[in-house]
Amino acid sequence: MATPRQIQVKDGDALVLVGTMKGAFLVRSNGARARWEVGGPHFAGQAVYAMAYDGRAGRRRLWAGTGSMHWGAVLRSSDDMGKTWTNPEAANVRFPAESGVSLKQIWQVRPGRNEEPDMLYCGVEPAALFESRDAGATWTLNQGLFDHPHRPLWQPGGGGLCLHTIVPDAANRRRLLVAISSGGCYRTDDGGRTWQPRNQGVRADFLPDKNPEFGQCVHKVVQHPARPERLFLQNHWGLYRSDDAGDSWRDIANGVPSDFGFAMAIHPHDPDTVYIVPIESDEFRCTPEGKLRVYRTRNAGDSWEALTRGLPQKDALETVLRDAMATDPLNPAGIYFGTRSGQLWGSSDGGASWSLIRGGLPPIVCVKAAVVGEVAKARVPGARAAATPAARRPRGGKTAARRPSARAKRAKGARRAAPRRGAARKKK
Amino acid sequence: VAVVIHIPGYVREFTGGLGRVTLAGPSPATVGEALTALWALHPGVRDRVVTEQGAVRPHVNVFVGVESIRFTGGLATPLAADAEISIVPAVSGG
Numbered sequence: 356m357a358t359p360r361q362i363q364v365k366d367g368d369a370l371v372l373v374g375t376m377k378g379a380f381l382v383r384s385n386g387a388r389a390r391w392e393v394g395g396p397h398f399a400g401q402a403v404y405a406m407a408y409d410g411r412a413g414r415r416r417l418w419a420g421t422g423s424m425h426w427g428a429v430l431r432s433s434d435d436m437g438k439t440w441t442n443p444e445a446a447n448v449r450f451p452a453e454s455g456v457s458l459k460q461i462w463q464v465r466p467g468r469n470e471e472p473d474m475l476y477c478g479v480e481p482a483a484l485f486e487s488r489d490a491g492a493t494w495t496l497n498q499g500l501f502d503h504p505h506r507p508l509w510q511p512g513g514g515g516l517c518l519h520t521i522v523p524d525a526a527n528r529r530r531l532l533v534a535i536s537s538g539g540c541y542r543t544d545d546g547g548r549t550w551q552p553r554n555q556g557v558r559a560d561f562l563p564d565k566n567p568e569f570g571q572c573v574h575k576v577v578q579h580p581a582r583p584e585r586l587f588l589q590n591h592w593g594l595y596r597s598d599d600a601g602d603s604w605r606d607i608a609n610g611v612p613s614d615f616g617f618a619m620a621i622h623p624h625d626p627d628t629v630y631i632v633p634i635e636s637d638e639f640r641c642t643p644e645g646k647l648r649v650y651r652t653r654n655a656g657d658s659w660e661a662l663t664r665g666l667p668q669k670d671a672l673e674t675v676l677r678d679a680m681a682t683d684p685l686n687p688a689g690i691y692f693g694t695r696s697g698q699l700w701g702s703s704d705g706g707a708s709w710s711l712i713r714g715g716l717p718p719i720v721c722v723k724a725a726v727v728g729e730v731a732k733a734r735v736p737g738a739r740a741a742a743t744p745a746a747r748r749p750r751g752g753k754t755a756a757r758r759p760s761a762r763a764k765r766a767k768g769a770r771r772a773a774p775r776r777g778a779a780r781k782k783k
Numbered sequence: 784v785a786v787v788i789h790i791p792g793y794v795r796e797f798t799g800g801l802g803r804v805t806l807a808g809p810s811p812a813t814v815g816e817a818l819t820a821l822w823a824l825h826p827g828v829r830d831r832v833v834t835e836q837g838a839v840r841p842h843v844n845v846f847v848g849v850e851s852i853r854f855t856g857g858l859a860t861p862l863a864a865d866a867e868i869s870i871v872p873a874v875s876g877g
Contacts (some may be wrong), residue, residue, distance in 0.1 A: 424830040425842045426793060426871040444797060446826035449835040457834035 362394035366728030369683050371691050371712070373699055374403035374721030379419050381437050382712060386726075386733035388689050388703035391712045397437055404678065405430075405534040407464045408725035409490075411472035415727060417471050420448075420461025420477070428461045430477065431764065432491060434725075443527040448477055448485050448494050454501070456481060463678070468528065469489060480519035482509055482535045486547065499548045500533070500541065505569050512572050512591070515608035519677060524600065525580035526738070532586070532601055537561075539571035540588070553601035560592045574677045575619040579626035587629050587656065589619040589677075591637060596656045604670065607656025612643040618680035622705070623688050627655040630662075630690055630706060632675040641672040649692070651706050665709035666700065673698070676720050683724040685735050693719025706712070786810060786817050786862060788870040790828070797827025814847060815858030817868055832870055840872040 357378075364370055364383045371382040371391075378396030397403075398421045405420030416438060422428040426688040430447050431440045450456040460480040467474030477485040477494060484497040494680045500506075509516055517536055524530035532542045532553065539554040552569040561569045572591035579585065588595040588604060593615045595604040608614035613633040622628035631650050635643040640650065646669070674695040683689035690702045697716035726733045786806045790798050798804060804821060811817040822829040833839055837858075845852045846869040852860045862868075 423793070424875060425840065427834070427840060429830075442796065442827075444830075446830040446835065449830075452836065455836065457836050457838070 357396055357399040359397045359399070359437070360394050360439055362392045362436075364727055366415075367732035367734060368727045369685065369689060369733065370408060370725050370727050371681070371683075371699070371701070372406040372408060372419075372721070372723040372725075373693055373716065373719055374406045374419065374678075375693075375697070375717035375719050376402050377717035379403040379406060380713075380716060381417075386685060386735040388683075388685075390702065393713050396717075398431075399513055402460070402719050403655075403719070405461045405464045405477070406721050406723050407466055407475075408723060408727075409466045409475070410725060410728065411466060411469055412490075414472075414490075416491075418464045418475075420464055422460045428582070430461060430491070430494070435657040447491075448479060451496060453497070456483075459515060460517065462517045462519040463521055465523070467523050468525065471528070473539065474523075476521045476523065476531075478521050478533065480515045480517040482506070482516045482518040482538060484518055484521070484533055484547075490759065497547050499543065500550045503550055505538065505552065508570070508725070509535060510570065512536040514677075521578050522576055522578050525578065525583040527583070530600065532578075534573040534576050534588075535546045536574065536591070540571075540573055540576065540601055549694060554604070555598075555602065556604035556606075557588065557590055557595055558593050561607050568756065574591075574617045577619050577621040579621050582626035585626060585655070587619060589616050589631055591615065594631065594656065605749055607652070609657060610659045611650050612615070612648075616694060617674075617677040618675045620680040620690065620692075623682050623684045624686060625653070628653045628705075628781075629656070630680065630719070631659075632680065632692060634674060640674050642674070645670050645672055647671040647673050647694075647700075648754065649690070649702075649706055649709070654664060662706045662709070664707060665702075678721045679719050681722045681724040684726055684730050685733055687735070689724060691722050691724050693722045695719065784810075784865045786864070787867045788817065788821050789867065789871075791872055792868065793872070794828050794831050797831065798825045801825075802865055808817075810864040811862055813858065813862060814845060814852050814860045814868060817862060818845075818858070842875045844871045844873050845869070846871065 368383045369388050373380040378399045380395035382393050384391045402422045403419050409416040416435045419431050433440045463478035465476045473490040475487040475491050484500050485494045487494045518532035529546045530544050534540050541550040542553045543550050554571050557571045560563050575589045577587050584600045586597040592615050593734040594608040596607045597604045611633050616631050616634045620630045629652050643718040647666045650659040652659045675692050682693040687704045690706045693699045695718045698714045699712040700709050701712045788804045790802050806820050
C-alpha cells in the first residue's frame, strides 16, 4: 500500500480536504493560498466520498468516510492532521440488526452547529441519516427518517440511493434539511422526530409527474448562516432558490449554459453569492463546449456570470461531482473544486482567477475547505476584515442577464439536442 | 488437530499482525461457528468480513480448503476438525 506523504499543517493554514475514488489527500497553504503542499494518499485504494474538518470546541479534527470495496465503510478521524487515523474495531456507522439493512457507503459527514459542538451528522447509502451527540464517538440511526412511509418509494440514482447533503438550519436548532437522490429534500422542524418532503416547485423531468411531492433527484443544497431561510439547490436539471426554508422553490437558471449540474457552494461572507459548475446534460455529463467554467451569481440567482480566468476553455470535457466544490472562510474567499479527471482547482480571490493546485489525482468526489484553528490567525495579504461582506458589484451580471437562460430556452421550446433532454434520460 | 483461519493482509491490523489464527477449544461444526470464534478472539475482523446483518461481504471470499463456501452452503458449510479456512478479497476493483 502506498505510504502517505505527510505534510505539516499549522494553525492559520488554509486546508483543503480532497476525497477521491482511491484515497484522501490533505492540501495546505498559508493564508495567501498561492503555493500548496499536498499530503496523501491516505487510505490508498479506498473511496473517500465524505470528509470534514471539525474545529469546534478547540478541536483540530479531520473526518473521512472510507469505503473499501472489500472490507466495508467506516468513519475515521484524525486529531494530528492525518499522521494517525482511528480505525474502529466495530463499524461505527451501522444499521440496527432489526432494520435488515446494510451500509453501502458513507456520503457525507457534517459537523453540526457551533452551539452544539458535539453534534455531528452522517449521510449514507442506502439513504439514511446518522447522528452523533458525543463528537463522533457513537452514532445512531435517525429512526424518524428511516421509518418515513416514502422511504420504500425512493429510487436510486446513478450514484446509488444516497443521502448526500445535510443542512442544519443555522437559526433553528430543531430544523434540519437533508437531500436524497432520488427522494428529494426532506425537512424536520422537531429535531429529527418527523420529516416532511420539501420539494414544491422542483422538477423531476425523469418521472411522468414532473412535479411530484417527492422523488426529485436533488444534487446539492446550500445555505448561508446569515440568511438561513434562503436555500439554493442544484437539481438533476434545474437551479432553484427557496426563500422560505424549502417550503417552496423557484427556478433561478438565469443565464447559465445548462441547468444540469452537481456541485454548488455558497460564498462564506455573502449570502447572495453562489458558485456552480454547469454540466451539459445527464447523458453527456461534461462541461458544455469543452470549457471549464464556474458560474457565479452575486444576486441570489437573478443572473449568473462565467468565471474563466485561468481555467481551460478548450478541450476541457470535465465533470465536477456533487460534493466536489467548497469555499474557505477567508476574505477574499477561497473557492475550490475537483474534477472527475483528478484536477484540483482553486481561486483565492472569490473566483475571479483560478489556478491548478494539483492534477493527476484519482477521480475527485469530495472537496472541503477550512482554516485550521482560529480564522483570524490566518494571514491573508491585503485582506479586508473577514466580517465585511464581499463588495457586490454587478460585474458580469448584465452580460450574463442578456444571455438566453436555460429557463427561457425551455419556455420557448428551444430545447437543444432532443436526446439530451429526452424521455430516455437517466437519472442520478 | 485444530481449525486454522488464514487472515488477509488488510485485516491483520485487527489480529495483532497474525496471518494465521488457530482456533483452540471445541472444534467448530460450521464455517459460521469458526468465524464467530474468530470474532471472539479478534473482534475487529468481524465488521470487515461480514455486514452488520451477518452476511459475508459481496467482495470477500471464504474458502474451506480450495472450495468457496458460496457453493457449499455458505456459513452453514460443515467443517472437519482440521479444516483450513481462508478469507480472501475477491479480484474486483476499478
